[in-house]
Amino acid sequence: MAKQLRTYEEINEKIKKGQAVVVSADELIDLVEKEGAEKAAQKVDVVTTATFGPMCSSGVFLNVGHTKPKIKIQKATLNGVSAYAGLAAVDLYLGATEIPEDDPANKVYPGEFKYGGGHVIEDLLKGKDIKFEASGYGTDCYPRKKVSSLLNIKDLNEAFLFNPRNAYQNYNVGVNLSDKTIYTYMGVLRPNLSNANYCSAGQLSPLLKDPYFRTIGIGTRIFLGGGTGYVAWNGTQHSPCPPRTEKGVPKRGGGTLSLIGDLKQMSADWIKGASFMGYGVSMYVGIGIPIPVLDEDILRWAAVKDSEILAPVVDYSEAYPAAKPDVIGEVSYAELKSGKIKVRGKEIAAASLSSYPKALEISQILKSWIQKGRFTLGKPVENLPGESSGIKFKPLNERPFKNGDK
Amino acid sequence: MDSTKRIVLTFPREQVNKPIVYRLIKDFDLVFNILDADITPEEEGLMTLEVSGKQDLINKGLAFLKENSVSVKPLKTEIRWEENRCTHCGACVTICPAGAITIDRATMKVSFDKEKCISCELCVKPCPVRAFEVIL
Numbered sequence: 084m085a086k087q088l089r090t091y092e093e094i095n096e097k098i099k100k101g102q103a104v105v106v107s108a109d110e111l112i113d114l115v116e117k118e119g120a121e122k123a124a125q126k127v128d129v130v131t132t133a134t135f136g137p138m139c140s141s142g143v144f145l146n147v148g149h150t151k152p153k154i155k156i157q158k159a160t161l162n163g164v165s166a167y168a169g170l171a172a173v174d175l176y177l178g179a180t181e182i183p184e185d186d187p188a189n190k191v192y193p194g195e196f197k198y199g200g201g202h203v204i205e206d207l208l209k210g211k212d213i214k215f216e217a218s219g220y221g222t223d224c225y226p227r228k229k230v231s232s233l234l235n236i237k238d239l240n241e242a243f244l245f246n247p248r249n250a251y252q253n254y255n256v257g258v259n260l261s262d263k264t265i266y267t268y269m270g271v272l273r274p275n276l277s278n279a280n281y282c283s284a285g286q287l288s289p290l291l292k293d294p295y296f297r298t299i300g301i302g303t304r305i306f307l308g309g310g311t312g313y314v315a316w317n318g319t320q321h322s323p324c325p326p327r328t329e330k331g332v333p334k335r336g337g338g339t340l341s342l343i344g345d346l347k348q349m350s351a352d353w354i355k356g357a358s359f360m361g362y363g364v365s366m367y368v369g370i371g372i373p374i375p376v377l378d379e380d381i382l383r384w385a386a387v388k389d390s391e392i393l394a395p396v397v398d399y400s401e402a403y404p405a406a407k408p409d410v411i412g413e414v415s416y417a418e419l420k421s422g423k424i425k426v427r428g429k430e431i432a433a434a435s436l437s438s439y440p441k442a443l444e445i446s447q448i449l450k451s452w453i454q455k456g457r458f459t460l461g462k463p464v465e466n467l468p469g470e471s472s473g474i475k476f477k478p479l480n481e482r483p484f485k486n487g488d489k
Numbered sequence: 490m491d492s493t494k495r496i497v498l499t500f501p502r503e504q505v506n507k508p509i510v511y512r513l514i515k516d517f518d519l520v521f522n523i524l525d526a527d528i529t530p531e532e533e534g535l536m537t538l539e540v541s542g543k544q545d546l547i548n549k550g551l552a553f554l555k556e557n558s559v560s561v562k563p564l565k566t567e568i569r570w571e572e573n574r575c576t577h578c579g580a581c582v583t584i585c586p587a588g589a590i591t592i593d594r595a596t597m598k599v600s601f602d603k604e605k606c607i608s609c610e611l612c613v614k615p616c617p618v619r620a621f622e623v624i625l
Contacts (some may be wrong), residue, residue, distance in 0.1 A: 135576065137617060195614060256602040263528065270580050271615045273530060278583045355576065357617035367576060367618065421594065436617065440577040440595040467556070 085167060085378040091462040094128050094375050098459050102297035105373075105453045108287050108385060108445035115386040123386070124379040129460065130387070132292045133306070133371040134284040136437030137357045138321060139268065140248035141366050143204055143346055144180040146240040147215065149173055149381055155225035159217040160184065161203045161234070168217070172225055176245075177203060179356075179366035190344060191196050193266040193361025194279045201366030202356030204244075207236045208308075242346035244308060248318035250291035250370050252325075252337030253394055256281045256414060256433070260482040261400035266361020270436055272399055279396065279424055279433045283383075285389045285416030289372035292385040294331045295470065296323070298374050300463025305342065306371030306449045309353040311342025311458070314372075317467045322476040331384065334393045334413060336476075338467060342370065353445070370439060371449035375460055389416035396426050450456045493541045495524070495564035497609070500534035509557055510536070517550035518542055525586050525609045526562075536565060537607055566608045567624045570601040575620040580613040600602060 097103040104127050106114060111130050114123045149172065156168040159175055163183040166175040179184045181200035188194050199291050206213060212233040221228045236242055257269030270280040285291065293299045305312040318339025324333040353369030376382045395410040404411040414424045414433075424433045452458035468474050490591045500509070505528055513593065519542035528534030540547055551561050577599045583594050588607035590612060613621045 136578075154610040193614075197619070198590045263532065270617075271584065280580065355618050358614075358619060359617060360614045365617070419595065422592065434581075434583040435597075438578040 087287055088124060089128065089375070091375060091377075091460055094231060095459045097128055098453055099456055101454070101456050103128045103453060104364050105131060105139055105450045107443070107450055108132045108292055109443065109446070111382070112286060112388045113388050115382075119190040119390050120379060120386060124382040127382065130292065130374045130376060130382070130385040130444045131371060131453070132287055132289040132374060133369070133449065134250055134288045134437060135353070135367060135441035136284070137182050137359075137365040137367045138179045138213060138246065138249045138267075138368045139365045139419055141244065141246035142176055142380055143207075143242055143244050143369055145175045145177060145242050147173050147175065147234060148238070150227055152227045153225045154217065154227035154230055155219045155222055156217045157219045159215070159428075161213050161215055162198070162206065163214070164200050165196070175236075176244075179204065180363055182364055188363075189361060195360060196358045196361075196362070196364050199356065200363030201211050201237070201364050204346070204366060205351050205354060205356040207346065208349055208354055212238065229263040236347060236431045237440050244312070244344050244346050244349070245315070246342045246368065248320060248339045248469065250289050250318070250340045250372075251283070251343050251369055252288075252294070252339065253333050253335060253392070254281065254283045254392050255336070255397040255403075256419065256424070257399045257403070258396055258411065258431070259376075259400045260298070260411075263400075265400050266359070266360045267399045268359050268365065269421040270434070271360060271400055276426060276429055276431060279426065279431055280436055281394060281416075281419045281433060282436040283394065284437055285420065286387065286441055286443045286447055287439070289370065290340070291332060291392055293374055294327070294333060294337075294384055294465040296338060297384075297450065298463070299340070299372055302461050302464040303372065304461030306369070306445055306452070306456065307342055307344035308346070308349035308369055309350025310344055310350075312342055312345075313461065314463070315343040316341040320476050321468060321474065323467070323469050323472055323474055325328050328391065330387060330391060330395060331386055332392050335395055362448050367438075369445050370404065373449060373460055374451060376472050379448065389420060392416045394419065395422075411454065442465040490495040491541060492544045492547060493539060494547060495537070495539050496551070497535045497562045497564050498534070498538065499562075500528065501558050502533055505529075505532065505534045506556060507557075508543065509554065509559060510538075510543055512553065513540070513550045517546045517553070519546060519550050523605045527586065527609070535609065535611075537609055564608055568606050568610065568612070569622045569624050571622060573622045574618055575599060576618055578617065581616050581621070583591065584611050584615050586611065
C-alpha cells in the first residue's frame with residue numbers, strides 16, 4: 084500500500100478553512116496527464132465523482148401523518164400509483180418502477196408507461212399536490228377504514244429516499260442479435276445488431292474511480308438528488324469480485340450502493356421520472372461522491388480514463404432474458420462516447436441512457452460545496468464487502484413445491 | 490396542374506412485403522421523394538413521402554393506398570424539444586433518421602435542428618423523460 088498522504092480529519096480541517104484542493108474526476112485526468120500522478124497526489128485533497136442515470140431500484144419512505152380518527156393503512160395509492168403499506172400505520176414506501184393499477188402496461192405492445200412511481204416522486208419535488216387514497220380493515224386502535232386527500236411534500240412528516248441499488252460500478256452495453264426490434268430498460272434496440280445503448284458515466288462514475296472501495300463505504304456523505312445523502316449499505320446484487328483490467332477496473336457490473344437521503348432537500352433537477360417504452364417506468368437519480376486522496380494509489384485509480392474502462396456488450400434479445408452469462412465483446416467508454424463501436428466486426432451506432440453532461444454538472448456542484456466549506460467528508464464507519472469477501476451474485480435456486488408440502 | 494404533398498404512410502404488418510409504393514409511380518405517374526422510412530420485414534412500417542404530380546392523380550394514388558390498408562396522414566405535425574426537460578443522455582441521437590438530433594462529442598450535449606426535423610415522431614417515445622412533444 085502506498086504511503087499515507089493525509090487523513091480524513093486533516094482534509095476536513097482544510098475544508099472548514101476553505102483551503103481544500105478539490106478537482107472533479109475529469110479535471111484530475113487532465114492534471115495527471117500534465118503533471119503526473121505523484122505531483123497530483125501531493126496537490127489534490129479531494130476528487131469529486133458523479134453519475135446521473137435511470138436507477139430502477141429506488142424509492143421513497145413517506146410518513147403521511149395520522150388521520151382523525153386513526154387508520155392503519157393496508158393499501159394506498161398516490162396519483163393512482165400503489166405504495167407499499169406493510170409497515171406501521173401511516174408509513175409507506177413508494178417504489179420508482181411502480182405503475183398505476185389501471186395502466187395498460189404492455190397490453191398494447193410496446194406500452195408507453197407515461198407515469199409511475201418515479202414521476203410521483205418528481206411531482207412531490209415540484210411541490211405539486213398528490214392525490215392520496217388509502218384503505219384499512221379497521222381495528223380497535225385504528226378504527227378508520229378509508230381516507231382520500233391531497234398531499235403535499237411540505238405537509239409530510241418525513242420523506243426520505245432509500246434506494247436499495249444505485250450507482251452500479253460498471254454496466255452492460257445492450258444490443259439486439261434477433262431479427263425483431265426489442266424494447267428494454269436499455270432503450271429501443273433495433274434488430275440484427277443495429278445499435279447499442281450504454282448506461283454509465285464512465286470516467287466520472289463513483290465506483291469506477293474507487294474500484295476496491297478504499298474510501299466509499301457505509302456512512303460516506305454524498306450528493307443525492309440535489310441534497311445531502313449517505314451510503315447506507317452495499318447495494319443489492321453487490322458483486323465485488325468481477326473480472327478486472329490490469330489497472331484493477333471492473334469489466335462487469337461489480338459493486339453497487341444503497342443510498343439514503345432527505346427528499347425534502349432534493350430537487351426535480353436531479354430526480355426525474357423516466358419512461359421506457361415496452362419496459363416500464365424508472366427514475367433518474369443524480370449522485371455525487373467525493374473521494375479523499377489519502378494516498379497515491381487512491382489518486383491513480385481516480386484518474387483512470389474512458390479509454391481504460393471496458394464495458395461488456397450483451398445481447399438483450401436472448402442472453403440477458405435467458406440469464407446466460409455470455410458477453411459478445413468488450414468496448415471502452417472512449418469508443419462508446421465517440422458514438423460508434425465495433426461489435427463482431429460491424430460498426431454500429433452507440434447511444435447513452437445515462438447523462439454525461441448532468442454528471443459533469445453534479446461533480447462541479449459537489450466540488451463547489453466542498454470548496455465553500457458547506458460539505459465535509461464522512462469517514463466510512465464500515466467498509467463495503469470487497470474482493471476478500473468472496474461474495475458471488477447468485478441466481479435463484481428454484482425449488483418447486485406442491486400444495487400440502489410441509 | 491402539378492402539386493406537392495407531404496404525407497406519412499403507416500403500413501400494416503401484412504403489407505410490408507408488397508411493392509405498394511412502386512405502384513404510385515407506375516399507375517399514377519407520381520414523383521416522390523422518400524423523407525424517411527422505417528420498414529422491417531414482418532413488422533409495421535412507417536414512411537414519410539413528398540409526392541408530386543397531377544392533383545387528380547395524387548388523390549387517386551392516395552385512395553389506392555387507403556384501399557390497401559395503408560394509413561395516410563398529412564405531415565403537418567411539428568416536434569418541439571423541451572430543452573429544460575432534456576437530460577442530454579443522448580438516447581434519441583441514434584434513433585433520429587433525419588440527422589436533426591445531434592450530439593457534440595466534446596461536451597456530450599444534445600442539440601435539435603428544427604429545420605432538419607421531418608416530424609416522423611420516432612424520437613418521442615424512446616426519450617426516457619419525454620423531452621420531445623408533438624404539436625398538431
